[in-house]
Amino acid sequence: MDMSKIFHSSLGIKYPTLRDHPLHSGSKWLKGKNVDDGAEGYWRIHDNLYDLHSFIKLHPGGEDWLKLTKGTDITEAFEAHHFTSMPEDLLPNFFIRKATQTRNLPFTFDDRGFYKTLKRKVAEELEKLPEHPKNRSKYLTDALFSLYVTAFISAVRYRSFSVGILAGILLGLTAIAAHNFFHQKDNFRRFYFDFSMMSSREWRISHVLSHHMYTNTISDMEISSLEPFLWYLPAKRHFIVKYCSWLYSPVIYGVLTMVHFLKTLIQELLDGGSGLSFTILLPFTLPLLSWVITGQSALFCIVMFFWIIIVGSVHFGLVGVNAAHHHPQIFHDGDAIRPLNELDWGIHQLDAVMDRREITGSHFLVLTNFGDHALHHLFPSIDHGLLEYLYPIFLETCKHFGVEWKLTSQLELVKGQFLQLANEKVNSEPPKKLLHTKL
Structure with missing residues (x-):
């Protein structure tokens, strides 16, 4: 099914170029953004174009972030990942000219709006x-x-194989915890994620630059990469997806990491092999090490490896897909939107997320279950261990701007996720209108 012919973004976002490419790779997503964003081969921030080539090696977060995003609009990423005034003060040194094309994204970052107000308070804290x-x-x-x-x-x-199940669960927990670190500046712990057969570099695109910046929109790779098997945007879908997805979802979870590995490998080979890195070999160091240490046959080491990978993949999928974003009461592109003057990026993040009361409050559970999800989306580069300290400021600012923080149970989110998979109707009621109060 050609979704571009049946789905139109309620946010007014142009249907992304290459969105439905069979590989659903980060590389294809970035190439599509190069076409759509009006960055003219530079880096676009708001309505200005900048040439950041000379700053790539000086970038405190690591070179990858700027190398990956050349030729795209990085407005949301720039705003969400910088807390001091220094980056903004440096930008005039790299200014080229004003962009000739209007921004493809509708989100705003008004200095007196919700997100910029909250960010200033968080920076001080x-x-x-x-x-x-x-x-x-x-x-x-x-x-x-x-x-x-x-x-x-x-x-x-x-x-x-029973111990293998334990190893698989530990692998899932490790991968989720490592997700905390690939959001941050370059560090070795982000590579723990690669042992799951998923690529931390690829996830820096699909998760950090796509999902976090354009959550639950038509530009969110974590929506598009699961289609047509899991279809979360409100649109006409095949009856199998509508009525049977709760049956075959565990199968999708089980092959999630291996499919991701194959997709990444194919894309790197298509790119000429120049992007092939050592991280793609990391998952296979464990069966090799086990073979050397235990003396078991190579075949058994391989069988156990795939058993553990499948268990870890199921665990990762169960937690990740049911963590925060899919419930009929959560905004999905296609639903009714707020008035145009209320499309603050931070408010959109809260419209597209729910937190779980069982997870919030425990450092270990937050780190290993994608916890404190609203705050994490608002400030993705802040370590998960610090998020609990930000709740007083966060809740005070939500109250001031009349923005709702949605808190529910894990069970409700699991149920809601399957209800959303069966949901073909758009939510005709926009999120609650903002009501400012005095601080």
């Missing part, structure tokens, strides 16, 4: 926060990875 929560995130993630390696080798050594 960050200077007062302790370091130990960030260190705890590192220790917990290191411990999970170490336990995964130990469980993997033990599963092979004792030929135990």
Whole structure:
């Protein structure tokens, strides 16, 4: 089915070029943005074009972020990832000219609006926060990875598929915890994610630059890459998707990481192999190490490897797909929108997310279950361990602007996710109108 002929964004976003390419790769998504964003081969921020070539090697977050986004509109990413005035002060040095094309995205960043107001308060608060929560995130993630390696080798050594299940769960927990680190400046812990057979570099595109910036819109890769098997936007869908997705979803979860690996490998080969990196080999170091240490046959090591990968993939899929974004009461592109003067990017993030009361409040659960999801979407580069300290400021600012923070149960989100898969009707009621109060 050609979705471009049946779906029109209620936000007015042009149907993304290459959105429905069979690979659904980050590379294709970026090429599509090069066509759609009016960046003219430069980096676009709001309505200005900048030439950041000379700054690539100086970028504090690492070179990848600027290399990947050349020729695209990076307005949302620029606003969401910088807290000091320094980046904005540096921009005039790289200014080329005004963009000739209007922005493809409708989101605003008014200085007196919700997001910029909240960000200023958060920037001040960050200077007062302790370091130990960030260190705890590192220790917990290191411990999970170490336990995964130990469980993997033990599963092979004792030929135990039960221990293999434990290893798979530990792999899922490790991958989710490592997600905290590929949002941040370059660091080695982001590579823990690659042991799941998924690529941290690819996820920096599909998750960080796409999903986080354009959540639940037609430009969100975490929506498009699951189509047509899991279809979350409100549109006419095949009756199998509508009525049977709850039956075959676990199968999709089970092959999620392996399909992602094959997709990444194919894309890198199509790109001439120049992008082939050592990270694509990381998952296979564990069966090799187990073979060397335990003396078990190579065939059994491979069988156990895929058993553990499948278990880890199911765990990752169950947690990730049911974490925050899919429920009939959550905004999905196609639903009625707020008035145009209320399309603040931060408000959109809250319209497209729900938090789970069982997860919020525990550092370990937040780190390993995509917790504190609203705050994480608003400030993705802030370590998960620090998010709990931001709730007083966050809730106060929500109250001032009349913005709703939706809190529900894990069970309700799981049920809501399947209701949304069966939902063909747009939500005709826009999110609640803003009602400002005095601070």
